[in-house]
Amino acid sequence: MDIILQSIEVVFNPLTLSLIVIGTLFGIICGSLPGLSSSMAIILCLPFTYSMDPIPAIVLLVTVYLGGATGGSISAILLKTPGTPEAIATTFDGYPMAQNGMAGKALGLAVTASAFGAIFSAFIMLLAAPLLASAALSFQSAEYFGLGLIGLGCITSIGARNQMKAILAVLIGLMISTIGIDSINGMERFSFGQPFLLNGINYISVMIGAFAIAEVYKNIERYYQRDTNLRTKGKISMTLMKFSDMAKMWDTFLKGSILGTLIGIIPAAGGSIASLIAYGEASGRHKDEKPSFGDGNPRGIIAPESSNNAAIGGSMVPTMVLGIPGSPVAAVIMASFLIIGLTPGPLLIREQPILLNAIFLAMIASALLLFIGGRFVTSQFAHILKLPYPLLGTFIVALGLVGAYSLNNSFYDVFVMFIFSLVGYFFDKFNYSTAALILGLILGDLIENSLRRQIIVGEGSLMGFVSRPLALAIIVVAIITFIWPAISKLLNSKGS
Amino acid sequence: MAIEVIFNIILGLFIVFYLYQAMQLPNIDDTVDILGASGFPQIIGVLALMVLLFITINTIKENKSVQLSLFNLKLPEGRLLLVNICLLASYIVLLSILGFAVSTTLYLFIAPTSFGYSKWRLLTVFSIVGALVLVSVFGSVFYVPLPRGIGLFRELSYLVY
Numbered sequence: 001m002d003i004i005l006q007s008i009e010v011v012f013n014p015l016t017l018s019l020i021v022i023g024t025l026f027g028i029i030c031g032s033l034p035g036l037s038s039s040m041a042i043i044l045c046l047p048f049t050y051s052m053d054p055i056p057a058i059v060l061l062v063t064v065y066l067g068g069a070t071g072g073s074i075s076a077i078l079l080k081t082p083g084t085p086e087a088i089a090t091t092f093d094g095y096p097m098a099q100n101g102m103a104g105k106a107l108g109l110a111v112t113a114s115a116f117g118a119i120f121s122a123f124i125m126l127l128a129a130p131l132l133a134s135a136a137l138s139f140q141s142a143e144y145f146g147l148g149l150i151g152l153g154c155i156t157s158i159g160a161r162n163q164m165k166a167i168l169a170v171l172i173g174l175m176i177s178t179i180g181i182d183s184i185n186g187m188e189r190f191s192f193g194q195p196f197l198l199n200g201i202n203y204i205s206v207m208i209g210a211f212a213i214a215e216v217y218k219n220i221e222r223y224y225q226r227d228t229n230l231r232t233k234g235k236i237s238m239t240l241m242k243f244s245d246m247a248k249m250w251d252t253f254l255k256g257s258i259l260g261t262l263i264g265i266i267p268a269a270g271g272s273i274a275s276l277i278a279y280g281e282a283s284g285r286h287k288d289e290k291p292s293f294g295d296g297n298p299r300g301i302i303a304p305e306s307s308n309n310a311a312i313g314g315s316m317v318p319t320m321v322l323g324i325p326g327s328p329v330a331a332v333i334m335a336s337f338l339i340i341g342l343t344p345g346p347l348l349i350r351e352q353p354i355l356l357n358a359i360f361l362a363m364i365a366s367a368l369l370l371f372i373g374g375r376f377v378t379s380q381f382a383h384i385l386k387l388p389y390p391l392l393g394t395f396i397v398a399l400g401l402v403g404a405y406s407l408n409n410s411f412y413d414v415f416v417m418f419i420f421s422l423v424g425y426f427f428d429k430f431n432y433s434t435a436a437l438i439l440g441l442i443l444g445d446l447i448e449n450s451l452r453r454q455i456i457v458g459e460g461s462l463m464g465f466v467s468r469p470l471a472l473a474i475i476v477v478a479i480i481t482f483i484w485p486a487i488s489k490l491l492n493s494k495g496s
Numbered sequence: 497m498a499i500e501v502i503f504n505i506i507l508g509l510f511i512v513f514y515l516y517q518a519m520q521l522p523n524i525d526d527t528v529d530i531l532g533a534s535g536f537p538q539i540i541g542v543l544a545l546m547v548l549l550f551i552t553i554n555t556i557k558e559n560k561s562v563q564l565s566l567f568n569l570k571l572p573e574g575r576l577l578l579v580n581i582c583l584l585a586s587y588i589v590l591l592s593i594l595g596f597a598v599s600t601t602l603y604l605f606i607a608p609t610s611f612g613y614s615k616w617r618l619l620t621v622f623s624i625v626g627a628l629v630l631v632s633v634f635g636s637v638f639y640v641p642l643p644r645g646i647g648l649f650r651e652l653s654y655l656v657y
Contacts, residue, residue, distance in 0.1 A: 030638075033633065033634075036634075036638060040638070044638065044639075164547055164550055164551050164554070165551060167547050168507075168544060168547045168548055168551060171540050171543055171544040171547065172507075172511075172544060174540045175511070175514055175537065175540055175541065175544065178536065178537045178540075182533040184529060184533070185524060185526075185529065185532070185533055187521065187522070187524075187533040189518075189521060189533055189534075189537070190514070190517055190518075190537075213584070216580075217577055217580070217581070220573070220576055220577050220580050220611075221565050221573045221576075221577055222573070223573065223576060223611060224572055224573050224576075387622075388613065389611070390607070390608035390610075390611035390612075390613040391604075391608050391613070391618075391619075391622050393580075393607075394603065394604055394607040394608055395604065395622075395626055397584060397587075397603075397607070398587075398600050398603060398604060398626065398627075398630060399630065401587070401588070401591075402596070402600075402630050402634050402640075402642070405591075405640070405642070405643070406634060406638070406640045409640065409641050411588070411591070411592065411643075414588055414591070415588070418584065418585065418588060421584075422581070425566070426503060429562060429564055430500050430503055430562060448536045451531070451536070452529060452531050452535075452536070455528070455529065455530055455531060456528045456529050459527075459528050460527055460528050460530050
């Protein structure tokens with residue numbers, strides 16, 4: 001109790017509070033700009049922390065992380081361009097909602113879910129951090145493989161219009177993910193001697209091309225039919241969710257947050273995988289709801305947003321308690337621990353008992369600030385959206401281009417964006433799911449590498465996938481996610 | 497239907513090429529990594545071919561027509577789309593010659609005119625302010641080393657970012 005009181009004193013002093021405000025706002029702004037990831041925002045803040053005390057410094061970085069994860073949803077909803085990888089799944093239903101004139105509601109859902117996820121994970125972490133951290137270490141390749149399969153289960157909902165085409169799109173995404181150096185044995189694959197292909201194809205530039213630029217092409221086609229201003233109808237301002245509406249969808253809030261927290265704890269999984277899995281779970285469970293998933297279902301925003309923010313709290317647990325980063329961004333924060341003079345690991349919690357509590361209290365304060373910061377950034381984006389389409393469309397293209405370039409400061413990513421803008425256009429015309437393509441591309445590495453690692457660990461045997469109870473349970477859930485739509489269709493047809 | 501079948505054939509060629517390349521990957525004699533670097537690509541390649549075959553048969557059976565305005569230049573939207581794709585391609589090429597600031601200003605000015613947009617004063621302000629915002633945010637605030645172009649453009653860019 002004494003420690004909690006001391007933590008409150010440290011967090012709620014004027015300096016730390018102002019750092020929470022600055023960090024959250026800066027994170028939201030960076031997150032909302034395509035190409036500027038949360039890790040980049042944290043790195044930019046790092047020099048300011050050198051002369052700070054450890055707690056304010058870490059609090060600043062964690063709130064930037066939290067703000068960034070939420071900011072990504074703003075451009076995902078308004079421009080169909082996820083600002084951060086964590087916001088990919090938010091695009092699936094957020095953008096259709098915005099197109100239907102409900103941009104404000106979609107933004108409100110995203111911010112409310114983000115705040116809920118962050119607060120939920122903060123409380124869980126406060127209560128059970130060391131216990132959960134050691135449990136996360138039991139995750140091995142077989143379990144990661146199962147997680148990847150559950151993520152792929154999303155295609156049963158996002159490709160609802162044509163399942164076979166969605167499966168082909170996901171397979172093409174998996175094929176693209178194999179380009180580059182094989183991380184198991186270091187062999188070059190499909191790089192044709194080109195150095196820029198050795199690191200593989202960055203899914204953010206694919207996404208900017210296939211989602212944002214392809215959407216501009218689609219709107220250009222419709223320009224003469226004058227229906228390109230759908231999203232700018234009315235005033236765009238964030239509409240907060242009513243408590244009664246939240247209560248109706250409590251299960252999605254809760255499941256998204258639980259999944260996010262748990263996946264965040266697993267080393268190197270991160271918020272983007274958490275959000276895809278939470279989306280897959282929600283879309284499978286509520287697939288008969290109208291509007292359907294992919295057409296602007298509110299749960300399609302709540303699930304990924306609550307999980308990607310909950311994953312932040314989760315990812316801080318192994319980072320601090322075990323010294324193993326829970327996500328790529330947590331790895332940057334871990335580096336900042338070392339710069340400040342703290343060594344993450346079991347001793348850190350013992351030597352700095354206030355630090356863990358202070359971080360999670362700061363997360364709660366930052367989550368509440370998301371409402372104000374989100375409203376501010378949204379209002380700035382709304383100005384852009386009021387432009388006539390010839391100006392808006394060209395600005396989105398220029399923003400997408402600089403976003404793709406900023407990823408690695410490379411023209412190659414811009415070229416990839418351009419190619420995939422055409423791929424996205426044709427995919428849309430022939431009813432192939434672009435989202436499924438991205439899904440395959442993101443999860444490809446995780447699925448292939450964990451599959452092969454488990455086989456190597458099992459000395460060539462596949463028994464590891466069934467002999468480990470946790471892995472078996474996850475794989476069974478994944479298989480059910482895949483075949484459930486077919487089974488329920490069969491049952492419905494028998495019933496009728 | 498025909499155009500979708502052609503699209504499927506292009507996809508098929510891509511998958512066959514991918515599979516061929518996957519088969520060319522050297523096999524390391526490893527008794528534990530039984531899949532090796534080529535195993536996973538081969539599995540998904542074969543699966544993709546099978547699914548594509550199924551889709552193509554269905555496409556032929558359904559015989560639905562798909563409108564692609566990009567290939568119908570008699571339509572104004574087809575011409576507009578093609579012009580904008582070409583403008584984007586030119587913008588990307590010009591980035592390395594004129595640098596980010598100049599090529600973005602030009603692109604933001606020229607692309608809207610392809611729509612028939614003719615409020616010149618607003619367009620001029622939009623292209624300059626738009627490019628300035630992008631350069632300031634990405635180039636000056638976030639230190640992204642934006643393309644500077646060559647020759648005089650390179651020298652000039654140092655004055656801006």
